Amino acid sequence: MNYKQLIDRLSEKSGNSKVKTKELVQDTVDVLTKQLCDGKGVSIPDLGTFSTKVSDEKKVYNPHYDAYMMVPPKRVVEFSPAAGLKEEIKFLETRNE
Numbered sequence: 508m509n510y511k512q513l514i515d516r517l518s519e520k521s522g523n524s525k526v527k528t529k530e531l532v533q534d535t536v537d538v539l540t541k542q543l544c545d546g547k548g549v550s551i552p553d554l555g556t557f558s559t560k561v562s563d564e565k566k567v568y569n570p571h572y573d574a575y576m577m578v579p580p581k582r583v584v585e586f587s588p589a590a591g592l593k594e595e596i597k598f599l600e601t602r603n604e
Contacts, residue, residue, distance in 0.1 A: 543584060555588040 518528040542549050548558035564580045
């Protein structure tokens with residue numbers, strides 16, 4: 508599902524216009540982004556928790572230069588699905604698409 512399809516579905520389900528729905532989705536994304544940039548987590552019931560962590564500095568091999576190099580630490584976003592979502596996904600039929 509892409510962004511446009513998400514807006515279409517949410518608009519149908521809520522009964523709001525597509526313009527209003529798009530504004531609401533964008534506002535939601537803005538709030539989530541701000542929280543994560545501030546180093547705070549966001550928990551959404553029945554979906555899961557978004558949080559950030561700082562990855563450790565690590566030594567990696569670069570085959571192009573045939574040498575090891577250090578990758579500096581960086582902040583990354585993590586997602587932990589809610590228990591209900593995990594269970595629902597766990598029992599879905601596996602199919603090759």
